[in-house]
Amino acid sequence: MKSRNDGVSDDGLHTAELTVIGQVTTASNVTLVCEADGAGLRVVYKPVRGERPLWDFPDGTLAGREVASYLVSEAIGWGVIPETVLREGPFGPGMVQRWIDTAEDAPGPDLVDLVPVDAVPEGYREVLRALDPGGHPVSLVHADDPRLHRMAVLDVLLNNADRKGGHALEGLDGRVYGVDHGICLHSEPKLRTVLWGWAGEPIGDELLTDITVFVKALPGELGDRLAEFLTDTEIDALETRGRALLEEPVMPRPVSQRPIPWPAF
Ligand SMILES: Nc1ncnc2c1ncn2[C@@H]1O[C@H](COP(=O)(O)OP(=O)(O)O)[C@@H](O)[C@H]1O
Ligand SMILES: [Mg+2]
Numbered sequence: 001m002k003s004r005n006d007g008v009s010d011d012g013l014h015t016a017e018l019t020v021i022g023q024v025t026t027a028s029n030v031t032l033v034c035e036a037d038g039a040g041l042r043v044v045y046k047p048v049r050g051e052r053p054l055w056d057f058p059d060g061t062l063a064g065r066e067v068a069s070y071l072v073s074e075a076i077g078w079g080v081i082p083e084t085v086l087r088e089g090p091f092g093p094g095m096v097q098r099w100i101d102t103a104e105d106a107p108g109p110d111l112v113d114l115v116p117v118d119a120v121p122e123g124y125r126e127v128l129r130a131l132d133p134g135g136h137p138v139s140l141v142h143a144d145d146p147r148l149h150r151m152a153v154l155d156v157l158l159n160n161a162d163r164k165g166g167h168a169l170e171g172l173d174g175r176v177y178g179v180d181h182g183i184c185l186h187s188e189p190k191l192r193t194v195l196w197g198w199a200g201e202p203i204g205d206e207l208l209t210d211i212t213v214f215v216k217a218l219p220g221e222l223g224d225r226l227a228e229f230l231t232d233t234e235i236d237a238l239e240t241r242g243r244a245l246l247e248e249p250v251m252p253r254p255v256s257q258r259p260i261p262w263p264a265f
Pocket of ligand 1: 082098
């Protein structure tokens with residue numbers, strides 16, 4: 001393990017030469033899977049150059065928002081987002097994020113899944129009923145799992161506009177990770193998620209304590225780091241969302257016309 005000149009140890013995430021080994025073809029932007037030569041490290045790499053411009057996110061870069069979201073997840077102490085950095089890669093600067101190994105064919109429903117309407121599994125919450133392409137009624141459900149709940153609270157703070165089912169990964173290490181935070185942290189309300197199962201329910205004291213500490217830390221060094229990727233208005237809005245959660249510690253209910261991302265996975 002190398003030590004960088006700022007004293008942070010680095011197993012290659014920050015500095016190793018990356019080789020592209022594949023592309024995620026379902027992705028909306030250029031999303032590449034890379035390995036670090038000799039370091040046994042696998043990462044996701046999204047070059048800034050591969051970003052499709054979005055009219056409603058004109059400031060900064062999607063890669064920068066991914067890094068800012070990671071910094072928030074770390075500062076609050078929840079570790080929901082795999083380590084993410086902004087660095088050079090084979091196609092120029094981009095975001096580089098640790099790859100999370102998941103069980104391929106785990107038995108039972110996924111953390112977020114579609115099931116027949118009369119078969120919502122034990123320990124799951126129903127979000128929505130719809131018809132599948134064959135015209136059969138199905139339920140969009142997610143696990144009533146504290147690891148996923150914490151991710152849902154983080155999404156409220158991040159103002160995540162794109163929490164799809166496929167963006168919640170259960171790692172082989174037993175932790176639940178969130179990925180794809182390119183359209184987070186806008187200053188205007190944009191929460192769009194599949195995790196509405198806790199809407200209107202109280203947020204527990206443990207999470208509120210973490211949010212309290214986070215809000216206090218924001219004007220300091222954390223805010224300075226976020227300012228590399230976000231506008232001042234966006235950082236203020238993050239603080240406002242944190243304070244609003246402390247004043248009314250309840251999971252929001254969907255209010256927008258399109259509260260669920262499409263496609264949902
Ligand atoms: N860090 C990661 N570890 C493991 N799989 C990942 C990771 N990041 C993305 N993926 C997989 O790649 C897919 C596409 O990545 P995503 O971040 O959603 O790209 P895009 O921004 O192009 O939509 C995800 O749905 C997930 O299955
Ligand atoms: Mg995606």
